[in-house]
Amino acid sequence: MNYFKIDNDYYLSPLKETDIHQLVKYLNDKEIFNNTLTVPFPYTKDDGKFFVRLxxxxxxxxxxxxxxxxxxxxxxxxxxxxxxxxxxxxxKKDEIGYWLARPYWNKGIMTEVVKKLCKIGFTKLGLKRIEAIVFSHNDASCRVLEKAGFEFGGLLLKSIRKNNKLIDGKLYFKEI
Ligand SMILES: CC(C)(COP(=O)(O)OP(=O)(O)OC[C@H]1O[C@@H](n2cnc3c(N)ncnc32)[C@H](O)[C@@H]1OP(=O)(O)O)[C@@H](O)C(=O)NCCC(=O)NCCS
Structure with missing residues (x-):
């Protein structure tokens, strides 16, 4: 569960202390903060250390x-x-989450990553259902899930607390 090839250019492997510099570089992005639940903003070295340890x-x-x-x-x-x-x-079910650094957006990378996560979930983790919850304004992430074969499972009205406001989520799922 440590190394998965996405294609000839990209792969997945566990996070390491040496990644903290890149986490700080890329996660100081308001749009990533606005579209995720637990990523802090501004993003500090200590946030990176905390996450790698977690x-x-x-x-x-x-x-x-x-x-x-x-x-x-x-x-x-x-x-x-x-x-x-x-x-x-x-x-037999779990939820996925993901983010990509801005310079790499709209090249189809996350669609391939999500397809790979599904393969890992269904074949290695023994899952039967994989879910993703997206803020309802995040059209790019909805598109990623649709391209990766997820179905729309419904609107979760005022289900997510973000910046002290309750906002709508969209549930997506894939089952085998
Ligand atoms: C959402 C995110 C993961 C997408 O990654 P990506 O590698 O750019 O995604 P892909 O290139 O595989 O696909 C993006 C699709 O969304 C579309 N898209 C991009 N911006 C869009 C927008 N504002 N409105 C509608 N569609 C949009 C692209 O055109 C593409 O669809 P297409 O192939 O049909 O043209 C990336 O933008 C990101 O990390 N955003 C911030 C964090 C985040 O939202 N994480 C997900 C939380 S649920």
């Missing part, structure tokens, strides 16, 4: 890694993706 703790707790850096050919982190471990330990 991934290590989760790996220990579950005995398997489910947080990955998306890396380019030079091994540099250009994004992240994960299974959230949202449900009870042996649940």
């Amino acid at each position: 991934c290590e703790q989760k790996k220990k707790k579950y005995g398997v890694n489910t947080n990955w850096a998306i890396r380019d050919k030079t091994k540099k982190l250009i994004g992240g993706c994960s299974f959230h471990r949202k449900y009870r330990r042996n649940s």
